Amino acid sequence: MQTARKGDWYEISIPAEWTTYTLEILFRDVWKAPKKLTHLFRMEKRVQVNGHVPDWTKRLAQGEKLQLKLFQEEEFGLIPRFQDIHVLYEDDHLIVFNKPAGIDTHPNEQNQTNTLANAAAYYLQAKGEFRHIRHIHRLDRDTTGAILFAKNALAGSIMDKMLEERNIKRTYLALATGVIKQKKGIIDKPIGRDRHHATRRRVSTGGQKAVTHYEVLKSFKKDNLTLIKCTLGTGRTHQIRVHLSTIGHPLAGDLLYGGTAVFKRQALHAAKLEFSHPLTKETIICIAPFLDNPPIFQGIEPDSL
Known part of the structure; x- marks a missing residue:
């Protein structure tokens, strides 16, 4: 798909596979944009075809130029503050x-x-x-x-x-307390709020569905720890922390969920992020190296996942 930025506008050359779409179908069924946002684009004339205000019910033609006004200046919505990132x-x-x-x-x-x-x-x-x-x-x-x-x-x-x-894949490295004997597993237990603690979550029959897949990468029997890889089938608050705790293997350093203070914080790192680009459909894979280089992770690099 050919695309280009032109000032405040983003231009897409209509590919052959879009010729069965109208703009209404593109926004509603392909991009699945919210009705309110689509209405805003229409009312503010932030969508053009070949430089003109389009008919949203007319089928797109291959090679036409779809222009979207995406890059105008906006308020940040919060206070900018420097921090090394x-x-x-x-x-x-x-x-x-x-x-x-x-x-x-x-x-x-x-x-x-x-x-x-x-x-x-x-x-x-x-x-x-x-x-x-x-x-x-x-x-x-x-x-x-x-x-x-x-x-x-x-x-x-x-x-x-x-x-x-669930079309964004997130892979985590986690250091769990204890030696996990099962090499691979799926934890499928719903998670809800803990009525007795403001920030804590717990496994609850009335909670939201939560699924975590894990795989053992390395065991440290001397230290009574296991390094595992986790992927999420859902994205609940504290999901990995709650799930590992409920099977008796809380994260090292995770005092909120029963982990011991052998690590200065909960030992959890979002090592890999994979997704399809929302507009170009290019596959994007991001690998996050360790910033604090914890010694226990030595020999395990995120780009090997």
């Missing part, structure tokens, strides 16, 4: 950071500025890009690794739907 991937629509430990993904309180989202806003501001940046998923404060943000509303809405439909 590591970029794994970036283009006009998306940015993937390698999140360090000890930082929230986004503000949880008004005027909070020491988050990754604030640092992302500062990073873009320094480049002269004024965008309302949007996180697509979250990582806990002390979880490290790859995390995805969108730079515009259309890319964000497409990625939100892909996440909901």
Whole structure:
């Protein structure tokens, strides 16, 4: 698919496989954009075909130029604040950071500025890009690794739907307490809030469906620890932490869920992120190297997953 940025506009040369679509079908069924966002694009005339306001019910023709106004300046929606951050991937629509430990993904309180989202806003501001940046998923404060943000509303809405439909693959490295004997397994247990603790989650019959796949990579019998690879079938809050705790192998350093203080934080790293680009459909694979290089992970590199 041929695409190009032209000022505030993003231009797509209509491919042959789109000739059965109208703009209505493209936005609703292909991109699965929210009705409110689609309405906004129509009312503000932020969609053109060959430089003209289009008929949204007319089929697209191969080679026509579809233009989308995606890059106009926006308010950040939060306070930009400098913090050293590591970029794994970036283009006009998306940015993937390698999140360090000890930082929230986004503000949880008004005027909070020491988050990754604030640092992302500062990073873009320094480049002269004024965008309302949007996180697509979250990582806990002390979880490290790859995390995805969108730079515009259309890319964000497409990625939100892909996440909901489990079309974004996230692979984690985790250091679990105890020696896990089963080499591979699936933990399929619903997760809900813990009524007795404000931030804690627990396995609950009335909770949301949660599925975690794990594979043992290395056992440390002397230290009573196991290094595992985890992939998520769902994306519940604290999912890996809760699931490993409920099978008797909480994360090392995860004091909230029964782990011992052999690690300075919960030993969880989002090592790999894979997805199809929302507009170009290119396969994007991001590998997040360790930032704090924990000794227990020596010999295991994220790019080997």
